[in-house]
Each structure stands twice: as C-alpha cells, then as structure tokens.
Amino acid sequence: MRWLLALGLILPTGVFALSDTDSEARQAGGGASPYLSFCQQRFYEEEDGRLLCNWAVNFNFACFVSYPSNKVIQAGSKITDAEVVGECDNGEPIIKIMHY
Known part of the structure; x- marks a missing residue:
C-alpha cells in the first residue's frame, strides 16, 4: 500500500x-526539422537564389514526375549539396538534397 x-x-x-x-x-x-527532397538531375537548376527541379518526397515519385514542378526551394535553406542517389528504370539519375 x-x-x-x-x-x-x-x-x-x-x-x-x-x-x-x-x-x-x-x-x-x-x-524546423530538415527535409529530404529528390528530383531528376536534368531538371536541377539554381537560379536567383532558388533551387528549381521536379521536387518529390521520395526517390520513386521523382522517377514518375517528368516535368519541373512549381515547388521552389530557397538556396539558403540547402544543408547538403545535390548528390546522385540512383537511377530510374529509364536510366535517369535521381539526386537528393537536405534542406530546411
């Protein structure tokens, strides 16, 4: 007791x-916690302090989105440089970055 x-x-x-x-x-x-974003390397472009690409939440979605998206990531929020992490079935390289 x-x-x-x-x-x-x-x-x-x-x-x-x-x-x-x-x-x-x-x-x-x-x-905020950092994010991982994936995209096809051919669409990756840094322009006027912005990172443009066909940004996706994971590797698989990045393979299926075949055009640049309207999502813009500020270059100042980038934690890691773009790094190739694999290829889609069609051979397209996929990159990832970590950002806020």
Missing part, C-alpha cells in the same frame, strides 16, 4: 518535469 502512495506522489512530479524539459528544448532549438 505504501508503494502505491509513493508512486502516486512521484509520478505526477516526473510528468511535469518532462514537459518542462521538452518545452525548453523546443524553445532552445527553435527551428
């Missing part, structure tokens, strides 16, 4: 301590 009482007193304190820590971590980091 005493262990239930002790657990009842300790558990709520631990929950509040965790929520304060999470809140502080979010405020300290203050930013």
